[in-house]
Amino acid sequence: MPAPERLPAPGVTTTGELEELLAKGELKVVGRIREASNAVLLCTVTYGDASADCVYKPVKGERPLWDFPDGNLAQREVAAYLVSEAMGWGLVPPTVLRDGPYGEGMVQLWIASTPAGDGPEDAEKSDESGLLALVEGEEAGEGWKPVALADVGEGRTALLVHADDPRLRRLAVLDAVINNGDRKGGHLLPAPDGRLYGIDHGVTFHREDKLRTLLWGWAGEPLTDEAREVLASLSALLADGEPLAARLAELITPVELAAVRARVAHLLRTGVHPQPSGQWPAIPWPPV
Incomplete structure (x- = not known):
């Protein structure tokens, strides 16, 4: 299916306005993205004078996984967005959980991706x-x-x-926090404005180490000063009684929330990017 040509959301300028558009707007299904393993529907969403293209993943279209509870991948996608926003890096497109034409599901702003440049000469x-x-x-x-x-x-x-790109390095830190089990090349979307987004975060937040990614290039290297500051701030936001912790508790299990806190604490204590555990395939398949 060709990518939509319209800009993401004409007339909408803030993240809050985008979230409101996605959460309250009228969803109309345009087509299906058939390459996805679960049901992924391309939609338009309209609220007042604002409109945008978006992706709608109904819970009913999720394929069961042996290591994740049925029917909650959409919640994990929203949780990943909330953590990304709390870290201040804006690495995940605006994402909400709402009712749609085929029931409850995840709705995420469509990002029109552009190539980020050529690879190395060889x-x-x-x-x-x-x-x-x-x-x-x-x-x-x-x-x-x-x-x-x-x-x-x-x-x-x-x-x-992979490119030694600070945007990718931030994404590698986010993936370590949310325990992303499926960071493939096709989940990297460079936007026309120079920002980088990561998508497809349904396989995240498992209490066991499930990190599978193509972004192992910094494994074992010291975290940047920026990353350590962001992680310290995130640790405070994950404390009991904080709004972020309360919202995550509605989307993932108490054990999984405790695991998020433990991963952040571990990153701060060690001060380095994680390395493959050896107990789980380190690279997703297919990689792209």
């Missing part, structure tokens, strides 16, 4: 975002971080790399 293949690439040899090259060797067929391997 790249064999670069993804559409320009943030991931496969390169010959064992060196990532300047401006790129190595992830792992990948089988490219016919007995050949190539090095999977």
Whole structure:
């Protein structure tokens, strides 16, 4: 399905206004995004004079997963948005939980993605975002971080790399906090205004370590000063009695909320990006 050409929300300028548009506007289904494993519907939403394109994922269209309770992936998507907003990085498009044409579901602002640039000169293949690439040899090259060797067929391997981009690094920290079990290349959306968004956060917040990502390039490296400050602020916002903690308690289980607090505390205590645990596949499949 071709991407909508209209700007995200003409006449809407604040995050609060976008959330109100998504939560209260009239949803009309335009089509279905068939590449997704769960039901993902492209919609328009209209509220007063404001309108936007959005994605609607009804709970009824969720495919059951063995390690996540049925019917709550939409809630986890909203929880990921709330944590992203609390961190102040705006890495997740505005997302709400509401009723729609096919029942309750997650509604998220559609982001019109644009390529972020070419891969390294020796790249064999670069993804559409320009943030991931496969390169010959064992060196990532300047401006790129190595992830792992990948089988490219016919007995050949190539090095999977991602850009050494501060926006990606912030996203890697967010993923560590929410325990993202499915950070694929197709979930990275560079916007025309230079911002980077991450989408598809249904497989998050598990109490066990489920982190699977293509953004391992900083594994074991010290967190930036900015990240440590953000995590310290987030830790305070997750305390009992805080509005963020209360809202998350409506979306994930008490054990999962406790695990979020523990992950933030661990990141602050160690001061480094997490490394693969070895108890869970470190890279999602398919990676893109």
